[in-house]
Amino acid sequence: MVMTATVREDVTRAEPPRSAERRRARRRTYLWSYVYLAPMMVLLLVFVVYPIVASLGYTFYKWDGIGDPSDFVGLDNFRQIVHDSIFWRSLGHTFVYAAFVVPVQLVLALALALVLNNKKLRFASFYRTLFFLPVVTSAAVIGVVIQLLVSNFGDSINDLLMKLHLIDRHIDWLGDPHFALGIIILVGIWHTFGYNLVYFLAGLQTIPEELYEAARLDGAGRFATFRYITIPMLRAVGVVIVILAVIGTFQIFDLVQVLTSGGPFFATEVVNTYIYHLAFGGSNANAVQPDIGLASAASFVYGVLLIAFSVVQVVVLRSLAKRRGTGGIA
Amino acid sequence: MTRRRMVTAMTHVALLVSGLAWLYPLFWALGSSLKSDDDFFTDGLNPMPSHFLWANYLNAWQEASFSRYFMNTILITLGTVVITLVVTSCAGYVLARTRFPGRGFCLGLVSATLFLPHGYTIIPVFDLMQRLHLLNSLWSVIIVQASGGVVFGTFLFMGYFMAVDRELEDAAQVDGANFHQTFARIMLPLSGPMLATVGLFTAITAWNSFFIPLVFTLGRPELRTLAIGMYAFIGENSTEWTLLCAGTVITLAPIILLFVLLQRFFVNGLAGAVKQ
Numbered sequence: 001m002v003m004t005a006t007v008r009e010d011v012t013r014a015e016p017p018r019s020a021e022r023r024r025a026r027r028r029t030y031l032w033s034y035v036y037l038a039p040m041m042v043l044l045l046v047f048v049v050y051p052i053v054a055s056l057g058y059t060f061y062k063w064d065g066i067g068d069p070s071d072f073v074g075l076d077n078f079r080q081i082v083h084d085s086i087f088w089r090s091l092g093h094t095f096v097y098a099a100f101v102v103p104v105q106l107v108l109a110l111a112l113a114l115v116l117n118n119k120k121l122r123f124a125s126f127y128r129t130l131f132f133l134p135v136v137t138s139a140a141v142i143g144v145v146i147q148l149l150v151s152n153f154g155d156s157i158n159d160l161l162m163k164l165h166l167i168d169r170h171i172d173w174l175g176d177p178h179f180a181l182g183i184i185i186l187v188g189i190w191h192t193f194g195y196n197l198v199y200f201l202a203g204l205q206t207i208p209e210e211l212y213e214a215a216r217l218d219g220a221g222r223f224a225t226f227r228y229i230t231i232p233m234l235r236a237v238g239v240v241i242v243i244l245a246v247i248g249t250f251q252i253f254d255l256v257q258v259l260t261s262g263g264p265f266f267a268t269e270v271v272n273t274y275i276y277h278l279a280f281g282g283s284n285a286n287a288v289q290p291d292i293g294l295a296s297a298a299s300f301v302y303g304v305l306l307i308a309f310s311v312v313q314v315v316v317l318r319s320l321a322k323r324r325g326t327g328g329i330a
Numbered sequence: 331m332t333r334r335r336m337v338t339a340m341t342h343v344a345l346l347v348s349g350l351a352w353l354y355p356l357f358w359a360l361g362s363s364l365k366s367d368d369d370f371f372t373d374g375l376n377p378m379p380s381h382f383l384w385a386n387y388l389n390a391w392q393e394a395s396f397s398r399y400f401m402n403t404i405l406i407t408l409g410t411v412v413i414t415l416v417v418t419s420c421a422g423y424v425l426a427r428t429r430f431p432g433r434g435f436c437l438g439l440v441s442a443t444l445f446l447p448h449g450y451t452i453i454p455v456f457d458l459m460q461r462l463h464l465l466n467s468l469w470s471v472i473i474v475q476a477s478g479g480v481v482f483g484t485f486l487f488m489g490y491f492m493a494v495d496r497e498l499e500d501a502a503q504v505d506g507a508n509f510h511q512t513f514a515r516i517m518l519p520l521s522g523p524m525l526a527t528v529g530l531f532t533a534i535t536a537w538n539s540f541f542i543p544l545v546f547t548l549g550r551p552e553l554r555t556l557a558i559g560m561y562a563f564i565g566e567n568s569t570e571w572t573l574l575c576a577g578t579v580i581t582l583a584p585i586i587l588l589f590v591l592l593q594r595f596f597v598n599g600l601a602g603a604v605k606q
Contacts, residue, residue: 030431032509033424037436040421040480046458047477048443051451058453065457115341123342129593130349136589137356138538140557141581144564145359148571149375156374190352195600202601240604254540258561276541279453280548292453299451 058296065279065292077297086266087298090274091305093181097270098249100185101192105245108189109196114230116197117204128201132194139191143258146187150174177267180260184268187255196245203237204230239317246313250306271302356582363387363575370572386576394573396580398552399559402468403537403581406555409472410536411529414479418528419521421480422487423513427499443481452545459546468553470546475536483528486599490524491517527599530592537585556581 059077061069081087112131116124134142150157150173161167174180207230215225253272256262262269262277269277279295350357354377361377362370363386369379390396424430425437459470494517502512518525540557547553554562560577563570589596 029428029509033428033430033433036420036424036513039417040484041436041439043417043473043477043480044439044443047455047474048451048481049439051454051458054454054457055451065453115345121338121341127345127349128597129590131352132593132597133353133356133586133589136534136538136585137582138540138557138585140538140540140561141578142355144560144574145355145578147564148362148574149355149358152371152571153375198597198600199604202604205601237604244604257540257544258564280545296453299453 055296055299058293059300061293063292064290069293073293077293078301080294081297081301086269087271087274087301089266090262090269090271091302093268094250094252094270094272096181097185097188097252098246101188101249102242102245104189105193105196106241109193110200113197113200113204114226117201128197131197134191135194137191139254140258142187142191143255146183147174147259150183174260175264177264180264180268184255184259187259188249188252191255192245192248195248196241199237199241199244200234203234203241206237207233242317243310243313247310271298275299275302359575359578359582362572363579365572367572383572386572387580390573390576390580394559394563394570394577395551395554396556396559396577399554399556400580402553403555403557405468406471406475406543407533407536409468410475410479411532413472413476414483414532415525415529417476418480418483419487419518419525420513421484422489423491423517425484426488426491427494427517440481440484452541456545465546466550466553471543471553471555474542474546475539476532478542479532479535483532486528486602487521487524489602490521494520523595523598526592526595530588530596531599533588534585534596 058069060072060074062071062073062076063069115121116128118124154173155170157173158167158170162170171179173183211229211233212225215229220228251272252270253276256268256270256273257276260268262273275295275298278291278298281290358375358377361379362373364379364382364384365373365386366383373379391400425433425440455474456465459465459474464470464473498516498520499512502516507515538557539555540561543553543555543558544561547555547558551562556577560574560581563574563577
């Protein structure tokens with residue numbers, strides 16, 4: 001319908017409209033463009049851009065969040081953050097979390113993606129759904145379930161592991177500072193694994209089938225095909241996957257807050273729970289007074305560290321991909 | 331031939347067993363939600379209930395305020411999805427299809443915020459909501475969550491509309507359709523798959539979100555969402571395990587169902603985001 005109309009009406013359109021009329025039409029387009037764009041820009045400016053600027057302002061005040069900030073303290077908040085050993089420990093925990101979660105997830109996800117990418121494998125999308133489901137379950141709920149499992153049946157797990165001679169004493173999984181972060185890492189790996197699986201599957205599907213056929217004709221074995229076709233062809237997508245995985249792990253909050261709230265004795269405090277406890281009061285071992293200025297300073301320092309880290313990461317990964325890459329690299 | 335069939339069968343067994351084991355915590359919660367307190371302790375890690383007990387669901391729904399949490403979550407999710415879809419489809423459309431002064435600036439701003447780390451600005455947003463007198467309402471959660479997703483949605487819609495054939499739009503305009511008619515009658519109906527993708531993404535994020543509703547309902551228990559309700563419940567009544575498991579199922583079931591029905595759109599959206 002529409003297409004036939006195009007052909008017929010194009011003839012009339014060929015006559016040049018009068019320029020005043022055209023100008024009016026263009027102005028109308030401008031106007032409506034702004035109207036269509038305005039809601040998005042307002043939300044963006046008010047709730048994304050302004051807060052970044054405003055939180056910088058709070059960092060110069062000692063402020064508990066009630067009324068207007070008035071107690072100007074200069075750079076004191078930054079000084080306090082930099083000298084707070086708990087800030088550095090929580091930064092350390094965040095890095096440890098990322099250092100374990102990202103590589104384990106990526107290796108497992110790539111392995112499973114290679115299995116599921118086989119076109120002759122039936123029910124592949126069913127299996128993908130099974131492994132993806134934790135992604136759509138909320139971290140808070142996962143935290144509750146794991147806490148229930150561990151606090152009620154941690155002993156059964158202990159007995160099982162002792163019978164298998166994997167451990168020689170009972171472990172208080174979430175209460176022992178040595179193990180709590182480990183549990184959070186395991187749950188973290190499980191929770192967001194599906195993202196990496198789907199990303200790798202998408203990446204694998206961009207590799208042309210002909211390449212594999214050519215390799216087969218050349219007599220390449222399975223490992224050689226993986227090493228000389230899959231890996232190089234995945235490099236571009238791989239860079240994006242790594243970056244997304246790292247950014248994701250640095251945002252860790254929900255799981256920690258629900259499972260341990262940063263405890264015991266700050267053993268699992270990550271930067272986001274640390275900031276939350278500063279800003280909204282501690283539910284942790286020590287009851288801290290809300291200190292918005294301090295929390296904003298911590299957020300700001302962490303934000304700058306993260307931006308610096310992402311820039312370095314992007315540069316390093318891109319150059320690695322370029323130097324060694326043979327396939328089409330962005 | 332038979333050897334290959336053996337390998338295939340083994341692969342299926344391995345995938346099925348590991349896939350079901352992968353979901354063990356969810357099965358365990360589902361099973362436990364149907365047990366009596368006694369059975370819960372004697373059964374231990376065995377998820378299978380010996381007989382089915384529905385009372386936990388009734389108690390969670392009626393006495394533990396899960397009906398209220400459920401309604402709050404539904405309202406927040408719906409509100410966030412509707413606002414996000416309206417705002418991002420309009421913005422994506424004009425950024426993709428019209429030229430106007432200031433377009434470059436808007437695009438630059440949108441791209442810049444895509445790379446800024448989010449989630450460290452909750453305090454000024456909280457302060458802002460306080461000043462707008464929106465703090466103690468579901469609107470604060472809806473608006474903050476929607477604004478968190480506008481950049482991503484706008485980019486997806488922009489990419490989608492850019493790929494649409496120009497002729498369709500020209501034809502509509504020649505037929506006398508104005509700006510709105512072109513968008514509403516031609517472009518928007520074409521973007522069905524993208525509406526589904528962005529909508530589902532937003533719905534899952536909004537339903538599961540924890541940090542934003544936690545902060546914005548700190549002083550108002552009656553505004554809690556399911557996730558926050560669960561979290562608060564474990565702190566307040568930490569012994570009603572089976573009821574808590576029923577709460578888990580109430581929280582997870584709707585969103586898992588939605589995902590399973592529409593997962594094609596979700597997975598395609600994710601895949602598109604990495605490949606771009």
